[in-house]
Amino acid sequence: xxxxxxxxxxxxxxxxxxxxxxxxxxxxxxxxxxxxxxxxxxxxxxxxxxxxxxxxxxxxxxxxxxxxxxxxxxxxxxxxxxxxxxxxxxxxxxxxxxxxxxxxxxxxxxxxxxxxxxxxxxxxxxxxxxxxxxxxxxxxxxxxxxxxxxxxxxxxxxxxxxxxxxxxxxxxxxxxxxxxxxxxxxxxxxxxxxxxxxxxxxxxxxxxxxxxxxxxxxxxxxxxxxxxxxxxxxxxxxxxxxxxxxxxxxxxxxxxxxxxxxxxxxxxxxxxxxxxxxxxxxxxxxxxxxxxxxxxxxxxxxxxxxxxxxxxxxxxxxxxxxxxxxxxxxxxxxxxxxxxxxxxxxxxxx
Amino acid sequence: xxxxxxxxxxxxxxxxxxxxxxxxxxxxxxxxxxxxxxxxxxxxxxxxxxxxxxxxxxxxxxxxxxxxxxxxxxxxxxxxxxxxxxxxxxxxxxxxxxxxxxxxxxxxxxxxxxxxxxxxxxxxxxxxxxxxxxxxxxxxxxxxxxxxxxxxxxxxxxxxxxxxxxxxxxxxxxxxxxxxxxxxxxxxxxxxxxxxxxxxxxxxxxxxxxxx
Ligand code: SF4
Ligand code: SF4
Numbered sequence: 001x002x003x004x005x006x007x008x009x010x011x012x013x014x015x016x017x018x019x020x021x022x023x024x025x026x027x028x029x030x031x032x033x034x035x036x037x038x039x040x041x042x043x044x045x046x047x048x049x050x051x052x053x054x055x056x057x058x059x060x061x062x063x064x065x066x067x068x069x070x071x072x073x074x075x076x077x078x079x080x081x082x083x084x085x086x087x088x089x090x091x092x093x094x095x096x097x098x099x100x101x102x103x104x105x106x107x108x109x110x111x112x113x114x115x116x117x118x119x120x121x122x123x124x125x126x127x128x129x130x131x132x133x134x135x136x137x138x139x140x141x142x143x144x145x146x147x148x149x150x151x152x153x154x155x156x157x158x159x160x161x162x163x164x165x166x167x168x169x170x171x172x173x174x175x176x177x178x179x180x181x182x183x184x185x186x187x188x189x190x191x192x193x194x195x196x197x198x199x200x201x202x203x204x205x206x207x208x209x210x211x212x213x214x215x216x217x218x219x220x221x222x223x224x225x226x227x228x229x230x231x232x233x234x235x236x237x238x239x240x241x242x243x244x245x246x247x248x249x250x251x252x253x254x255x256x257x258x259x260x261x262x263x264x265x266x267x268x269x270x271x272x273x274x275x276x277x278x279x280x281x282x283x284x285x286x287x288x289x290x291x292x293x294x295x296x297x298x299x300x301x302x303x304x305x306x307x308x309x310x311x312x313x314x315x316x317x318x319x320x321x322x323x324x325x326x327x328x329x330x331x332x333x334x335x336x337x338x339x340x341x342x343x344x345x346x347x348x349x350x
Numbered sequence: 351x352x353x354x355x356x357x358x359x360x361x362x363x364x365x366x367x368x369x370x371x372x373x374x375x376x377x378x379x380x381x382x383x384x385x386x387x388x389x390x391x392x393x394x395x396x397x398x399x400x401x402x403x404x405x406x407x408x409x410x411x412x413x414x415x416x417x418x419x420x421x422x423x424x425x426x427x428x429x430x431x432x433x434x435x436x437x438x439x440x441x442x443x444x445x446x447x448x449x450x451x452x453x454x455x456x457x458x459x460x461x462x463x464x465x466x467x468x469x470x471x472x473x474x475x476x477x478x479x480x481x482x483x484x485x486x487x488x489x490x491x492x493x494x495x496x497x498x499x500x501x502x503x504x505x506x507x508x509x510x511x512x513x514x515x516x517x518x519x520x521x522x523x524x525x526x527x528x529x530x531x532x533x534x535x536x537x538x539x540x541x542x543x544x545x546x547x548x549x550x551x552x553x554x555x556x557x558x559x560x561x562x
Contacts, residue, residue, distance in 0.1 A: 133398070148550055308545060313521075314516075315526070318393070348517070
């Protein structure tokens with residue numbers, strides 16, 4: 001992520017641009033690197049005194065409000081103070097992709113603590129970066145898929161998707177034989193014994209395009225492609241404008257119209273900052289190739305749940321991986337290839 | 351004169367083409383034109399990453415399959431077969447055992463062979479009463495239960511090839527090396543290998559409402 005500073009600093013939220021030789025007059029190696037500004041500092045371009053004055057003022061207001069609200073509640077004062085401190089820091093933190101490792105750790109710790117304060121339960125939140133020499137890819141065997149939708153359920157459970165609105169990243173389209181890939185006429189919400197006579201099944205989700213149009217349109221750079229090819233969203237930076245949803249030619253993105261709810265006992269506590277951590281109202285989300293699993297070497301939940309082996313996942317850069325064998329030995333194709341979006345999700349048939 | 355004209359037209363066309371090429375070529379930040387080029391280019395200097403398959407632990411016993419250039423792990427089978435070792439019961443010839451079981455619920459009562467048809471297959475295609483603890487091939491070569499894929503591959507060559515490569519079947523645990531894949535009988539019941547029809551596990555009622 002380091003060599004791409006120009007692109008990401010283009011918004012210039014008062015972040016000092018790192019230049020080759022720094023402005024202190026000495027040569028680059030001898031001058032100390034300034035600590036990058038985070039959160040509040042990153043947002044507010046004001047002089048130190050004004051900034052701290054503002055900070056104190058608002059903090060005072062916040063604590064005041066907290067005090068009012070806790071005066072008749074059972075939460076101890078310390079906890080509510082801690083809560084508002086966390087909220088404060090969270091509110092003014094920076095974009096995840098601009099964060100240093102330390103800042104990443106800090107926000108992760110805050111989020112874990114805040115969940116603990118709210119529910120009394122611990123979550124395991126990771127901020128693991130992309131591994132070198134890994135580029136994730138996916139292959140889907142159309143002739144093997146039987147339309148059972150086991151993948152859909154596994155995905156919902158793994159990724160803490162909103163139960164009330166029945167959000168699902170994966171869609172399985174039931175298509176009639178002999179009509180080609182006709183998404184207009186296909187049914188993605190069938191309910192009868194499967195596989196149905198004369199039909200075949202085709203799954204879609206975010207394809208993690210290598211040239212993702214959704215990333216290009218985001219006005220605040222809240223969504224981007226990681227080094228291992230996973231297209232992610234910083235849920236805390238997303239402003240919910242839904243430009244990306246409109247730009248995606250594959251219907252890969254889902255929007256939270258209301259606060260997503262997952263029953264406490266069903267929450268998957270193995271989380272990643274860019275993956276299945278609990279979202280909030282008004283932000284975008286989508287498939288992340290189960291980043292919380294795949295970065296640990298596991299397969300995404302859909303791959304693991306599929307009883308037919310229609311789903312293959314792996315490292316495109318590993319010449320011995322099964323995904324590479326599929327690409328090299330099967331007649332693979334992608335959807336809307338002519339758009340140049342370069343999805344890393346291939347279909348094939350036996 | 352005519353040639354000159356043609357030459358000029360040719361040059362102009364070539365120029366436009368080059369222009370178009372340069373314009374259409376999106377060399378903004380990536381070095382590659384498409385993901386295939388990227389895969390090819392980036393895997394030249396490929397070094398295996400440090401993550402390794404979380405499945406490779408003591409919980410799953412495995413055996414190694416080596417077929418030509420590919421080598422990978424599959425789950426060990428014999429310890430998973432509940433009534434193994436077969437010779438514990440099969441101490442007498444089959445006819446004697448069957449005699450003893452008349453009017454009783456016979457052993458293996460739940461096995462119904464639904465694999466090809468009786469002209470092509472019966473129990474003796476894979477099992478032999480001379481050696482109950484092992485399988486045997488069409489030419490009566492002994493095949494260990496742990497390597498039953500050898501038996502399947504006698505007929506299902508295409509599936510076998512795809513399985514070795516990774517286009518058929520399922521990798522267990524993770525994408526990262528070492529590879530551990532299900533073997534044929536982990537997904538297919540050898541006595542009735544077809545996948546069964548069933549109902550999908552999900553029906554989205556919100557989607558129905560949305561689309562009304
Ligand atoms: S499928 Fe859609 S959401 Fe996913 S990377 Fe491509 S354009 Fe973006
Ligand atoms: S909805 Fe969020 S991620 Fe999508 S374009 Fe808007 S700000 Fe960016």
